[in-house]
Amino acid sequence: ELMRRAAAAAPDGSPERRSLEDESSSLSQRTRQAEQDNATIYQDPVPSAGALPRLEPKLFVKPIRPEEGLSSAQAAYADAFPALLPAATAAAVTQFHGEVHAKLHDLSTRTTSDAEKAQKALAELELPQALEACEADKRLPARLVRAIAKAQATGGVGVLEELLSACTALEKEAVGAATMANEVLKAEEEKDAALLSDEPRLTRPLLHALKTTQPLVITRSQLDTNRERLETA
Structure with missing residues (x-):
């Protein structure tokens, strides 16, 4: 609308007016096309998974066992995997392995610490020796006997x-x-x-x-x- 008003304000037959009119007409056409595209709903048929052809595995590189008697320089390139793996990918794999190892080490350390704390707490309660003694001697722990006696003393x-x-x-x-x-x-x-x-x-x-x-x-x-x-x- 602003482009149309500017064109109307320019002198008749001037290059500026023709340029503004052309630009206004182009903008109007693109606006109509955009409105039509937005109002149109396209529905493309998508075949089911069963109708698609099955992808068969293909061998791109034939694995070859390195020959024996390779020199030290050749032995460095005997494994084809490091040579084919990009340096950035190799660095990412190494970093991932390091992070996994660090997490496993942290879990192992915490598990060991928790097991030691549990053993210490059980030792303070004289467990499981106290329970085993109850089953073997048919006697309750002394601390439990004192608690029962105290309850009985109150009535x-x-x-x-x-x-x-x-x-x-x-x-x-x-x-x-x-x-x-x-x-x-x-x-x-x-x-x-x-x-x-x-x-x-x-x-x-x-x-x-x-x-x-x-x-x-x-x-x-x-x-x-x-x-x-x-x-x-």
Whole structure:
């Protein structure tokens, strides 16, 4: 469009106008051709893999065994592979082999270190000798015997079961109280949402900053914290 306007502004019959008109016509033609190419969807049939002819292997270079009795200069070129392999490819192969060797060495070192740490940890726990002694002597390790004696000294299994029942009852009571508090807070949240919908100028941060709403915000936070502690326990 700019080219056409420039041509119209040039004097009639001038070389500049003819040049601009030719360039404008060429651009218009190329634009129409591009729009046509973009609007055309070409679908070329692609044959299936089974319809394609099978590629047969071909031997490009016949392998020849080096003759015996080669000189030192000839022996350096007896292997045809290094001679045919480009220097850049040979360097890349060497680098790759070095990286693989380094990774394998690192894995071997870490595996050895982890095995030593595991053996040390087992030795501190007197394992597996302690388990083998249990099976052979029918006796528990001294440390386990002391732990059992300590548990029995506090009242035995009966006291532990009573403590477990008390903990379970307290857990149910706490869950009930948290559920009730959650329902109350949910009702207050619905009232807040209704208030925000009725008062578009009132935002939630501004609502939370009100003195009448701050206790509810603190209670919600404390309830969430106590619920997380209860679930962890």
